[in-house]
Amino acid sequence: QVQLMESGGGLVQPGGSLRLSCAASGGSIGFYTMAWYRRAPGKQRELVATINSFGSTNYADSVKGRFAISRDNPKKTVYLQMNSLESEDTAVYYCNTDPSLITWGQGTQVTVSS
Secondary structure (H helix, E strand, O other), rough: OOEEEEEEOEEEEEOEEEEEEEEEOHHHOOOOEEEEEEOOOOOEEEEEEEEEEOOOOOOOOOOOOEEEEEEEOOOOOOEEEEEOHHHHOOEEEEEOOOOOOOOOOOOEEEOOOO
């Protein structure tokens, strides 16, 4: 059974950058479309970015041009490079397949604040 572990979150000032990682264990994710999601305080979980097995990507309008999703299949890891962070990006970030097929991990907290 595949398990996912997110890391790389933290406190960053507006305009700053963070790189999130999602490491899979217990199985391969190479054939799946992988995604990053986030849940902001008081809001529902939303899809942020996806990357399919061929490397094609899609982004929510709110992060387009600022975030970049990538994957390293041999390392079974998915990344989210986040630049020009805004306070509205504050959330717990999760990775999963798209659609979500794997038990959700703990996520990693990203807080954008001065």
